Amino acid sequence: MEKIVRQGLLYDFYGELLTAHQRRIYEEVVVNDLSLSEIAQDQGITRQGVHDLVRRCDRILEGYEEKLHLVEKFEMTKQLAGQIEQLLEQYRRAGDGALLAQAEEAARRITEI
Amino acid sequence: MEKIVRQGLLYDFYGELLTAHQRRIYEEVVVNDLSLSEIAQDQGITRQGVHDLVRRCDRILEGYEEKLHLVEKFEMTKQLAGQIEQLLEQYRRAGDGALLAQAEEAARRITEI
Numbered sequence: 001m002e003k004i005v006r007q008g009l010l011y012d013f014y015g016e017l018l019t020a021h022q023r024r025i026y027e028e029v030v031v032n033d034l035s036l037s038e039i040a041q042d043q044g045i046t047r048q049g050v051h052d053l054v055r056r057c058d059r060i061l062e063g064y065e066e067k068l069h070l071v072e073k074f075e076m077t078k079q080l081a082g083q084i085e086q087l088l089e090q091y092r093r094a095g096d097g098a099l100l101a102q103a104e105e106a107a108r109r110i111t112e113i
Numbered sequence: 114m115e116k117i118v119r120q121g122l123l124y125d126f127y128g129e130l131l132t133a134h135q136r137r138i139y140e141e142v143v144v145n146d147l148s149l150s151e152i153a154q155d156q157g158i159t160r161q162g163v164h165d166l167v168r169r170c171d172r173i174l175e176g177y178e179e180k181l182h183l184v185e186k187f188e189m190t191k192q193l194a195g196q197i198e199q200l201l202e203q204y205r206r207a208g209d210g211a212l213l214a215q216a217e218e219a220a221r222r223i224t225e226i
């Protein structure tokens with residue numbers, strides 16, 4: 001997974017556990033894709049300060065994921081739900097009952113995550 | 114939802130963010146269903162100490178849920194997956210295409226949570 005995509009996912013899940021200041025800066029990097037220099041200028045801090053804050057937030061967010069694995073669980077869930085959609089669409093075209101059984105199995109797996 | 118079920122759910126999701134000591138005591142209450150007096154005796158602390166620790170853990174765990182809403186999201190996901198299972202089972206019996214469409218819609222909603 002591309003680094004910025006991973007950062008965005010982790011931020012979506014655990015961003016509320018950062019301070020308001022951390023969120024403001026981290027969002028400019030990860031969500032709004034501004035350069036460190038732009039943010040440094042906007043926020044009146046050094047480029048190195050922005051860099052350090054982003055690295056610190058990365059570590060905090062990865063630390064939550066290491067403990068809780070909720071991004072991982074949600075990704076699995078969404079993958080399975082996507083499979084169900086595809087299987088049912090294929091079933092509509094092909095009418096093969098095995099596809100239906102696979103969709104049911106995927107739904108059962110979601111309830112067990 | 115019954116209090117102990119809610120505590121168990123919150124503990125499943127966020128328990129790793131408590132200290133080892135908090136986890137040990139909280140688990141005795143919420144997972145193993147021991148009485149405060151039993152735990153107090155086992156752990157060599159007062160009954161009031163156990164009581165206070167449990168209340169503090171409740172507040173910490175509820176605090177995470179207030180910020181992150183991940184228990185809520187997972188409950189919605191599992192409810193939708195359960196609906197998909199039921200709809201496909203009904204579809205197998207009744208062959209009504211509307212049931213299939215509802216199952217697809219539920220899968221689509223999971224991918225959007």
